[in-house]
Amino acid sequence: MIFLKRQLPLIITFVMGVAFAVQYYIPHPVSEEAITRVSKWMQIISGFALALGLTSLFHVHAVKVKRRVPGWGYSVILYLAMLATVVVGLFWSKGETRVDGAQTAFGWIYDYTMVPLQATMFSILAFFIASAAYRAFRARSREAGVLLVAAVIVMMGRVPLGQFLLPWSWDIAQWLLNVINSAVRRAILIGVSMGAVALSLKIILGYERAYLGGGSDQ
Amino acid sequence: MILISLLLIILLLLGAPALAVIPAPEGFLALDTPNDAGKSLSLVWKASPADRAGRSVQVWMATSPTTPFKKVAEFPSNTRYVKPGDFPWWAQPAAKGDHYVKLGSSQTFPIEDGIPYFVKLLVREGDQEVWSEVAEATPAPNLFNTAQINNLVFVVAFTGVLLASIAAARRNPHVHLRRIAGLDAVEEAIGRSTEMGRPILYLTGSGGMDEVSTIAATVILGEVAKKVAHYDTSLKVPHRDPIVMAVCQEIVKEAYVAAGRPDAYKEDANFFITSDQFSYTAAVDGIMLREKPAANFFMGSYFAESLLLTETGAGTGAIQIAGTDSDHQLPFFVTTCDYTLIGEELYAASAYLSREPVLVGTLRGQDFGKAFIMGVLVIGTLLATIGVGLHSDTFDYALDLFKDFK
Numbered sequence: 140m141i142f143l144k145r146q147l148p149l150i151i152t153f154v155m156g157v158a159f160a161v162q163y164y165i166p167h168p169v170s171e172e173a174i175t176r177v178s179k180w181m182q183i184i185s186g187f188a189l190a191l192g193l194t195s196l197f198h199v200h201a202v203k204v205k206r207r208v209p210g211w212g213y214s215v216i217l218y219l220a221m222l223a224t225v226v227v228g229l230f231w232s233k234g235e236t237r238v239d240g241a242q243t244a245f246g247w248i249y250d251y252t253m254v255p256l257q258a259t260m261f262s263i264l265a266f267f268i269a270s271a272a273y274r275a276f277r278a279r280s281r282e283a284g285v286l287l288v289a290a291v292i293v294m295m296g297r298v299p300l301g302q303f304l305l306p307w308s309w310d311i312a313q314w315l316l317n318v319i320n321s322a323v324r325r326a327i328l329i330g331v332s333m334g335a336v337a338l339s340l341k342i343i344l345g346y347e348r349a350y351l352g353g354g355s356d357q
Numbered sequence: 358m359i360l361i362s363l364l365l366i367i368l369l370l371l372g373a374p375a376l377a378v379i380p381a382p383e384g385f386l387a388l389d390t391p392n393d394a395g396k397s398l399s400l401v402w403k404a405s406p407a408d409r410a411g412r413s414v415q416v417w418m419a420t421s422p423t424t425p426f427k428k429v430a431e432f433p434s435n436t437r438y439v440k441p442g443d444f445p446w447w448a449q450p451a452a453k454g455d456h457y458v459k460l461g462s463s464q465t466f467p468i469e470d471g472i473p474y475f476v477k478l479l480v481r482e483g484d485q486e487v488w489s490e491v492a493e494a495t496p497a498p499n500l501f502n503t504a505q506i507n508n509l510v511f512v513v514a515f516t517g518v519l520l521a522s523i524a525a526a527r528r529n530p531h532v533h534l535r536r537i538a539g540l541d542a543v544e545e546a547i548g549r550s551t552e553m554g555r556p557i558l559y560l561t562g563s564g565g566m567d568e569v570s571t572i573a574a575t576v577i578l579g580e581v582a583k584k585v586a587h588y589d590t591s592l593k594v595p596h597r598d599p600i601v602m603a604v605c606q607e608i609v610k611e612a613y614v615a616a617g618r619p620d621a622y623k624e625d626a627n628f629f630i631t632s633d634q635f636s637y638t639a640a641v642d643g644i645m646l647r648e649k650p651a652a653n654f655f656m657g658s659y660f661a662e663s664l665l666l667t668e669t670g671a672g673t674g675a676i677q678i679a680g681t682d683s684d685h686q687l688p689f690f691v692t693t694c695d696y697t698l699i700g701e702e703l704y705a706a707s708a709y710l711s712r713e714p715v716l717v718g719t720l721r722g723q724d725f726g727k728a729f730i731m732g733v734l735v736i737g738t739l740l741a742t743i744g745v746g747l748h749s750d751t752f753d754y755a756l757d758l759f760k761d762f763k
Contacts, residue, residue, distance in 0.1 A: 160512070164505050166394045167498045181567070185600065192599030192629035199628045210647065253633075260635035264661060267668040274671075275692040324684055327700045329730055331682045334701030335569045336512075337723045340519055342572065346715050349576040349707055350604060 156343030387492035395498030504762040519722035526718025539696030546652035555651040556591035562657020574656035580710040582612035655679040667693035
């Protein structure tokens with residue numbers, strides 16, 4: 140049992156990790172075929188894993204309905220919406236959003252409920268950016284003051300009215316973005332890349348095992 | 358008579374360029390394209406001072422020298438040169454400045470591996486034309502990309518440095534670690550949740566288990582879960598990916614066992630919401646507003662949902678700790694969270710929280726790697742600048758060692 144739970148995953152991780160690190164240096168079609176095949180395995184596993192997700196979803200909401208926790212009605216609506224979408228998709232729409240160019244009932248549900256709801260959530264972002272920017276630009280410290288000045292210059296340099304009022308703002312905004320911003324971003328990316336390589340090596344070599352559960356000391 | 362002779366000589370001199378014979382391509386070679394997956398050929402020939410836009414080069418191919426040749430490509434004679442940076446000096450099929458053309462398999466002329474092909478060039482300008490000699494080559498796939506040998510050497514060297522650092526850390530476990538405020542605040546956040554009697558919300562980001570940042574997020578979850586179990590606080594981990602959920606269920610369960618509180622573990626601490634980005638965001642925002650967690654953790658990779666999540670969390674007054682390698686979302690996290698683990702700090706978190714010598718040793722190895730990169734950046738910038746000033750490509754031999762060639 141310990142072998143199945145601990146050693147086997149470590150062996151698989153080591154073998155696959157080394158194999159696909161080496162694969163990067165092999166241009167042969169066999170190497171390309173191997174990575175394509177493994178990608179398909181991952182898709183298949185993800186398909187099966189969705190059953191796990193659905194089981195969890197049903198369980199969480201079933202408990203809410205059973206215990207009549209506040210807002211349990213929303214869980215009932217979730218069940219009804221899921222059931223309606225599955226039934227309409229399977230029996231009235233052949234699982235397609237369009238058949239012969241005509242929108243199916245399933246397509247109608249997607250286009251007129253899912254898409255507007257997603258767009259609504261995304262559009263809220265504009266207001267959240269405004270409130271977050273207000274909080275960030277309150278010049279409480281020297282660093283926040285520098286941020287405020289830089290942000291004002293970049294904003295002025297990016298809009299026609301700003302460029303009209305402050306003609307020099309475009310050049311300074313470009314310099315801030317291309318030099319200061321890019322330098323810092325690259326520094327972060329170099330650190331991220333080194334960290335990712337180091338963590339990958341730790342996982343491949345079996346030093347980092349916490350993701351298997353039970354901490355790193357097992 | 359003398360006048361007529363002079364006139365003829367002058368006319369001959371003036372019309373010389375028009376009447377000159379087009380030179381045949383010099384040093385024409387066909388070869389199997391190096392470092393490729395096969396089904397392609399490369400053609401190489403010397404550049405000529407007479408190359409110009411009005412003169413074209415046609416490539417003709419056949420499967421045997423006796424069968425009819427077929428035109429497969431045409432381009433001006435002053436194009437398709439080997440430019441600096443195209444190939445590393447240790448794997449260049451042609452010298453810099455020579456002509457280089459790669460022919461791939463196409464519907465016009467399919468190229469198969471293991472079959473010899475015959476190629477010749479036709480150079481033409483106006484009514485004049487000249488053929489090159491016929492060259493032969495057989496395409497084949499390669500087992501190793503020699504252009505990436507520098508990359509392999511650095512990976513092997515970095516692995517060696519990491520292993521040496523781990524060995525050193527085992528001998529001397531007292532390695533100094535820079536203080537990371539965000540990780541020090543984990544204990545504070547969990548303590549605050551316990552005092553307030555509110556749950557802790559932990560998100561593992563939008564990536565799957567194939568992303569390093571998600572693995573880092575799950576590793577940190579293990580450490581957080583141990584402390585949560587110790588304080589007997591409620592933990593909620595909503596998921597977007599069922600596989601990540603299954604892994605996190607195991608990690609949290611084992612953390613409760615390790616903390617000596619297996620009885621306190623709740624199976625529904627990890628739960629799946631949906632894979633859809635904004636539906637997930639709406640659901641998590643709802644949890645934040647209804648259950649008002651006292652501490653929110655945002656670890657892993659994020660996209661447009663980052664600000665929607667953290668701004669809502671900030672509105673509820675929760676202490677917020679974020680850690681991400683998504684550099685494009687960092688400004689949002691820095692703005693709205695109390696603590697942010699920037700980039701590599703996310704990967705260092707498991708070593709920092711566990712203080713295990715083996716894991717801490719790798720951080721030192723990373724520091725050696727970063728010191729090396731900084732040295733290369735400084736020396737490389739100097740060499741490249743001097744090379745440009747002196748109009749010399751001598752330093753390219755050194756600079757090529759640090760370039761990424763495909």
